[in-house]
Amino acid sequence: MRIGLLETGSGHWNAIIWVIIAVIIGIGVLWLRNKGQENYKKNTDQTKPFLSGNPEGSKEDSHVGASHIYWGFTEALKKYYEPLVKLHTGNVNDYSGWIVLMMAIIFIIVGVS
Amino acid sequence: MSSILMHAPALVIALPLLAAFFTPILGRFNRKTISWLASFTLGLTLLLTLFIAKQVLTNGPIVYVFGGTEIGLTLPFGYTMPIRIIFQIDAMGIFMGLITAVVAFLAAIYSISYMEQHTGLDKYYTLLLLLATSMFGMELTGDIFNFFVFFEIASISSVALVAFRSTISGEPAEAGLKYMVVSSISALMVLFAIGLFYGQYDALNIATIASVMQFTQLDKIALILLVTVLSMKAGSVPMHMWTPDAYSEAPAAITMVLVAASQASLYALFRIAFSLYNVTLNTVTVGWIIIILGVLSMFIGVTIAIIQSDIKRLMAYHAISQTGYMLLGVGVGLAVLTNPAALESYGIKAMEGGIFHIMNHAMYKGLLFLTAGALFYRTGTRDLNKMGGLAHNMVYTAVFFIIGAAAIAGIPPFNGFASKLIIYESVYQFNPLLSIIAMLVSILTLASFVKVFHSAFLGPQLESYKSVQEVPKSMVLAMATLACIIVFFGLFPELIVKYIVHPAVMALIDQAHYTATILGGI
Numbered sequence: 001m002r003i004g005l006l007e008t009g010s011g012h013w014n015a016i017i018w019v020i021i022a023v024i025i026g027i028g029v030l031w032l033r034n035k036g037q038e039n040y041k042k043n044t045d046q047t048k049p050f051l052s053g054n055p056e057g058s059k060e061d062s063h064v065g066a067s068h069i070y071w072g073f074t075e076a077l078k079k080y081y082e083p084l085v086k087l088h089t090g091n092v093n094d095y096s097g098w099i100v101l102m103m104a105i106i107f108i109i110v111g112v113s
Numbered sequence: 114m115s116s117i118l119m120h121a122p123a124l125v126i127a128l129p130l131l132a133a134f135f136t137p138i139l140g141r142f143n144r145k146t147i148s149w150l151a152s153f154t155l156g157l158t159l160l161l162t163l164f165i166a167k168q169v170l171t172n173g174p175i176v177y178v179f180g181g182t183e184i185g186l187t188l189p190f191g192y193t194m195p196i197r198i199i200f201q202i203d204a205m206g207i208f209m210g211l212i213t214a215v216v217a218f219l220a221a222i223y224s225i226s227y228m229e230q231h232t233g234l235d236k237y238y239t240l241l242l243l244l245a246t247s248m249f250g251m252e253l254t255g256d257i258f259n260f261f262v263f264f265e266i267a268s269i270s271s272v273a274l275v276a277f278r279s280t281i282s283g284e285p286a287e288a289g290l291k292y293m294v295v296s297s298i299s300a301l302m303v304l305f306a307i308g309l310f311y312g313q314y315d316a317l318n319i320a321t322i323a324s325v326m327q328f329t330q331l332d333k334i335a336l337i338l339l340v341t342v343l344s345m346k347a348g349s350v351p352m353h354m355w356t357p358d359a360y361s362e363a364p365a366a367i368t369m370v371l372v373a374a375s376q377a378s379l380y381a382l383f384r385i386a387f388s389l390y391n392v393t394l395n396t397v398t399v400g401w402i403i404i405i406l407g408v409l410s411m412f413i414g415v416t417i418a419i420i421q422s423d424i425k426r427l428m429a430y431h432a433i434s435q436t437g438y439m440l441l442g443v444g445v446g447l448a449v450l451t452n453p454a455a456l457e458s459y460g461i462k463a464m465e466g467g468i469f470h471i472m473n474h475a476m477y478k479g480l481l482f483l484t485a486g487a488l489f490y491r492t493g494t495r496d497l498n499k500m501g502g503l504a505h506n507m508v509y510t511a512v513f514f515i516i517g518a519a520a521i522a523g524i525p526p527f528n529g530f531a532s533k534l535i536i537y538e539s540v541y542q543f544n545p546l547l548s549i550i551a552m553l554v555s556i557l558t559l560a561s562f563v564k565v566f567h568s569a570f571l572g573p574q575l576e577s578y579k580s581v582q583e584v585p586k587s588m589v590l591a592m593a594t595l596a597c598i599i600v601f602f603g604l605f606p607e608l609i610v611k612y613i614v615h616p617a618v619m620a621l622i623d624q625a626h627y628t629a630t631i632l633g634g635i
Contacts, residue, residue: 006531006607009462009539015526015604022526059573066422066497066568070560074420084417088354092291095354099298102352103341106402110337113398 119184121161121168122177122200125210125249128158129217133242140235148228151238152221155214155245162214162249166207170616174203174630176255187631194321195631201255201320203627204616208468209252209380211613212475215598216373217245219591220366223483226585227366227490237277237364244270244370251377255631257307257389258317260381264303267374268296275363275371288362295355299342306335319389320631323624328393336394339385340402346378349440350409353433360429361495365486366591368425369479372432376471379436383443383621391624392451400448407440408550415557423495424485424565428478431521431561434554435474441551442467442536445543450622459542464618465610466535472609473528473602477520480595484514487584487592488569497568504570506581511570513592518566520599522559528599531606 004016040046049056074081087094117124132154140147169175176185177200187195202210220241228237243266250263276289307317309331316322326332345352356375360368386399414434421427446464449455487510488503489495504511520527523534533555541548583589602609620627 004605004607006534006610007462008535009459010542011538013525013531013534013606015531015606018525019604060575063501063572063575064567065501066564069564069567070419077416080416081420084413085420087351088417090354090358092294095291095295095352096298098351098354099295099341099345102345103302103337106341107334107337109402110333110395110398113395 118164120177121165122175122202122253123179125158125161125165125214125253126246128154128161129242129246129249133239133246136239136242137235140238144234147235147238148221148225151242152218152225154242155218155221158245158249159214159218162207162210165202166211166613169202169204169207170612174201174620174626176201176630188633194316195318198259199255199318199631200253201627201630202253203620203630204613205380205384205468205618205620206252208472208613208617209377210249212376212472213245213248213252213373216370216475216479217241217248219479219483219594220370222594223366223369223486223588223591224364225587227486227588228364231278233277237274240270240274240277241367241370244274244367244374248370248374248377252380255319256317257310257319257322260319261300261303261307264378264381265300267377268293268300271359271371271374272296274367275359277367278362278364285362288358292355292359295345295352299346302338302342306338309335318631319384320628323389323391324628324632326390326393328390332390332393336385336390336399340382340399343378343382343385344403344406344440347375347382347440348410348433348436349406350413350433350437353410353414356433357426357429360432360482361423361425365425365482365489368429368482368486372478372482373475375432375436376439376475379439379471386447387450387621388624388627396450397448400444400446400450403440403444403447404547407437407442407444408547409437410434410440411437411554412550415554415561419557419561419564422497424488424497424500424569425482425495427497427561427565428481428485431481431558432474432478434558435470435478435521437554438470438533438536438551439467439474441540441547442470445540445547446618446622449543455543456622459539461615461618461622462535462539463543464621465614466532466539468617468621469535469606469610469614470529470532472614473520473532473599476595476598476602477517477527477529480513480517480592480599481521483588483592483595484510484517487588490584490588491581492578497565500569500575501572501578502570502574503578503581505574506578507570507583509583509589510592513596514566514570516596516599518559518562520603522562523555524559526600526603528602528606531603531610535610 004014006013136147176187178187179198181197247263247266251260254260272289272293275292276286278285310322313331314322314325348356411434414430418427418430442463446460449460520529523530537548537551
């Protein structure tokens with residue numbers, strides 16, 4: 001057994017080699033970054049966002065809240081989400097009903113097999 | 114010393130049980146020491162569990178007969194079946210025991226600071242110790258009625274712990290009530306199934322029942338009851354709805370233990386399917402039932418998680434989703450149990466993936482719930498819409514969250530990747546579509562945790578959280594320990610798979626060895 005070598009059934013996986021490669025790539029990226037624009041100056045107008053001449057809003061207000069993230073994703077899958085959310089009634093009678101229903105389904109499947 | 118260690122299986126149960134009853138007495142004199150007593154007891158239990166694990170993994174299964182003239186004498190002269198309560202600890206049992214020991218110990222450490230300001234701490238620690246006791250019992254016992262007793266203790270202590278953090282709105286009490294109802298249903302069904310076994314075979318010992326199993330109509334009914342309620346207790350879709358309620362309302366450290374308790378039910382499901390019934394049942398049908406429950410749990414769990422804005426509810430839905438991976442991996446193993454070529458080719462690997470994922474999930478989901486608890490501890494809210502910029506002040510928590518999130522999303526080199534990779538590759542050989550769904554679910558998991566990280570930790574410092582500080586040391590210590598385990602398991606997964614997971618899988622598959630350990634013939 002070689003250290004870090006995991007047999008996956010169809011092949012191998014070595015986390016140590018992955019880490020070494022990730023570190024090498026990371027060093028390369030940092031090196032490239034350090035060779036960036038020489039005329040870049042911190043804390044000047046260069047670093048401010050360009051909003052077509054409009055003033056920048058406060059940073060606190062610009063934070064996107066959790067409910068707005070993936071809005072497009074959930075909107076596109078509305079037909080999938082609407083019935084699914086409706087099933088989660090929060091009513092314990094429904095919780096028990098699902099157990100009974102699943103028991104009945106498994107009963108039929110195992111019974112006829 | 115060696116004579117004490119001989120009784121380690123009993124001590125694993127006895128120590129937390131005794132401490133549970135001693136805690137309220139101690140609490141009357143010194144409130145602060147009870148958290149240390151619980152931590153010390155559970156630390157000692159962890160050491161005992163490690164000792165048992167070493168014994169089991171080196172020398173084979175351990176049998177402990179309660180009240181017998183000799184610890185290992187399962188069949189005294191003249192007896193044809195064991196009548197005493199017997200702990201039968203094989204590699205699978207101790208695998209689960211290790212998870213429980215680590216999680217319960219770290220929960221106690223985390224609670225030292227997290228619960229410091231709460232009242233009723235004597236009750237809290239008593240219940241935590243009882244929950245740990247019952248989980249050990251469920252995992253180590255070889256007696257199905259004894260399993261039921263511990264199953265009930267686990268349910269009762271869990272319900273009380275879920276409802277522990279009382280609020281004006283009463284949500285924890287409501288969650289506790291819902292959990293109590295579904296737990297009562299499951300307990301009744303388990304008891305009924307046990308009655309069916311006892312009525313037919315006059316036995317309660319699992320190995321004894323397995324050795325005479327006829328798979329009659331009554332056995333079929335018992336199987337249906339057990340598969341349904343144990344998968345419900347594990348949180349599988351569509352019987353998962355109690356999970357987000359209970360997980361989100363319980364104190365963070367308890368949520369972590371509840372995840373492990375759900376996995377104890379999952380373990381029971383696997384134990385019943387493999388060690389009790391094994392090839393007597395239609396393995397393809399039952400295997401596919403477990404696979405379908407797994408796929409439903411994976412997909413519906415993650416898609417519902419992604420739309421949540423309560424951090425703990427979101428994580429609870431992910432716990433459901435991750436349970437799906439375990440059901441999928443082990444379900445594939447069960448489906449090909451009677452096909453030696455397929456079992457050898459990918460069935461055992463699929464089970465290794467599923468079983469390894471149980472341990473990994475307990476660690477990274479535990480860590481994620483603890484980070485959610487840390488955020489709640491400092492901000493007083495679980496609503497992600499109200500959070501933001503917390504990485505500025507809670508650097509450790511942010512780093513631990515990144516580790517936990519990367520692990521659950523299956524990003525290398527963390528532990529979740531290793532078990533998921535085994536599942537993807539082995540399940541692909543069984544049915545490529547199942548493997549593709551599993552990969553898609555991982556992508557959605559990553560998307561979901563990117564949302565949490567962005568909402569809670571990134572962005573500018575919010576005015577209301579400018580004075581927020583990092584959480585106290587005991588909470589950091591618990592999170593750091595889990596993070597280290599996650600990284601270690603991710604970097605050296607082959608050590609865990611070879612020495613812990615593979616023996617656990619073989620212990621499940623080899624029913625003949627399981628029965629022979631009790632009835633002789635090894």
